[in-house]
Amino acid sequence: MHQETEVTAQQTDSPQRVNGVGVLRPQTDLRPAAVISSQAGCATCGGAGATAGLSVNDSATPSYVYAIGKVEARFLNLAAEKEFAQATGRTDTAGKTDQQAFHAVLSKRENRYLVRQMCWVLSIQGLDTYLLVPRDPADIELLVEAIRPAPSPNDIDVVIGMRGPIAPPTMCNGLMVPIILFGQMYSFDRVALIEAIPKPEKVAAAQFGPAADEVFSRIMQMTDNAGATDEHRALNYLAMRYPAIYGKAAEQFAQDCSLTGVDVRPAPMSSTRNTVDVIFSYTNRNTDFTDKYFVRVDVTEEFPFLTTKMSPYYGREIGRAR
Known part of the structure; x- marks a missing residue:
């Protein structure tokens, strides 16, 4: 999976091994979780011929x-x-x-x-x-x-x-x-994944681990996340491939803010490509003031990729995408 440019495309790199398993090893804000090549050898799963001829209809819109x-x-x-x-x-x-x-x-x-x-x-x-x-x-x-x-x-x-x-x-x-x-x-x-995420310089190690774990758990617990919708594909991609969401969470927790929302909305003016904005909301525990940050992800094809890094979000309040 390439070194990140200003607009980031899908990336590849050699996996780091921690306790014998592949983990996220970013060199910049964007690096993928360790790669294990596609599993296979299951052409006969379900008995001889059970999957024979199994394919996706090329004439239909792929899911x-x-x-x-x-x-x-x-x-x-x-x-x-x-x-x-x-x-x-x-x-x-x-x-x-x-x-x-x-x-x-x-x-x-x-x-x-x-x-x-x-x-x-x-x-x-x-x-x-x-x-x-x-x-x-x-x-x-x-x-x-x-x-x-x-x-x-x-x-x-x-x-x-x-x-x-x-x-x-x-x-x-x-x-x-x-x-x-x-x-x-x-x-x-x-555990190895969380430990391998690079810690921001401004955040203590004791704070970063729990912050990263909470963000990961929040994404995993979102309702009906079977990874089959554009919204869930974008969320799962970020959880696996984009360490900046964990770093931002740790910074906000250090400023006495709570993660109060993770929303996914269609990106404006994305007529030629299917892109979504993933918006993270952080609310100050004392003032109730909410800051929002977003990441834009292209989910047009099979492999999502980042098009806009973590940035402040100033979009209009529209209905939440499900």
Whole structure:
């Protein structure tokens, strides 16, 4: 994902590794979360031919997804589960937890056929939300990497792609949720992400960590954030890719202000491109005076990107975009 110019385009860089996971490592105000190449190798998820011919209708307006949740591997059917049990018996799993043993079996080269017999579910806020189908079946290794040997409530997976049809019942043991044909995926730990965000010079480290965590939580808890609308795609993109929103929050908290709103509105005069303004409102706890700052994000295509950095917001008060 390029060094930022005055108007920032989508960027790429090599990931930083913290405790074995990729995290945000900005060199300027804009840098992406660590990149893990698109997961794949799931062309046979749901059984042979279950996803054959699966594609997005090129003649229709594509529906993009930028979702944040957790990836889970599930057995396609009873036969796949029994085959996995036999493979477990051939693997040295002494002293391992069930999850570690599960990871160990899938990690063995000779068991790659089992990876293709799993279905891959993205859960958001504990709800099964999408079935994942990678565009490139060559990336089967990353399916295994998405399964942590020691999972944590802080695990985060970000999936970027195009929304396909509702999955047929045969694809994942009766689970019928929308399919994402995804082109990119990031996997990392929330704690490591927060710790890797660069701290503003004017803000103490003891203040910045809680401030960043609160902003991240606020975005994640916004109602129905399945990453399928322009508003939610912009929010999720900023949470993953733009450290300045965390720095501004820490500065405002230090000035005795509360984060009282995060709104998303269509950007004015954006007829040729689909752009939105993400507006952060901070209200002084003593005077009730509210300052607003905004970031403009282009969400026209699959990969959102920043067009205006964090700036004071003086727009007219119009109805909130949902």
